[in-house]
Amino acid sequence: MESKDLAKKIAEMLDSKKAKEVVVIDIAEKSSFADYFVNATAGSERQLGALANDVEDKFAEEGVIPKNSDGRPQTGWILIDGGDVIVNLFTQDVREKYTLERLWSDCEMTIVRS
Numbered sequence: 001m002e003s004k005d006l007a008k009k010i011a012e013m014l015d016s017k018k019a020k021e022v023v024v025i026d027i028a029e030k031s032s033f034a035d036y037f038v039n040a041t042a043g044s045e046r047q048l049g050a051l052a053n054d055v056e057d058k059f060a061e062e063g064v065i066p067k068n069s070d071g072r073p074q075t076g077w078i079l080i081d082g083g084d085v086i087v088n089l090f091t092q093d094v095r096e097k098y099t100l101e102r103l104w105s106d107c108e109m110t111i112v113r114s
Helices: 003-016 045-061 092-098
Strands: 020-026 036-042 068-070 077-081 085-091 108-113
Touching: 003 020, 003 036, 003 045, 003 085, 003 108, 036 045, 036 092, 045 077, 045 085, 085 092
Parallel strands: 036 085
Antiparallel strands: 020 036, 020 108, 068 077, 077 085
């Protein structure tokens, strides 16, 4: 499966699980470490943990073994590295603090849910 299709599937799954501000960022031309970021906001720490489990399940369903997973719900940010697709899950305050979309603002972004 192409990384673009995988990023889209993960974003759609996050949207279906009521994640907020789901965005796919095409970083392929600006990055040597991945092709896409999928960023999403959880409404609570509990939802953050559940979304992380859902992302890991979706990767497994698509035959992708994540290289790494970092963070915990209590930190407000969980990163799941699926190789060409990296998923960043945040609580609202942590997402506003780090503003990854602004850092990658020169890349193409697809908003799945705002």
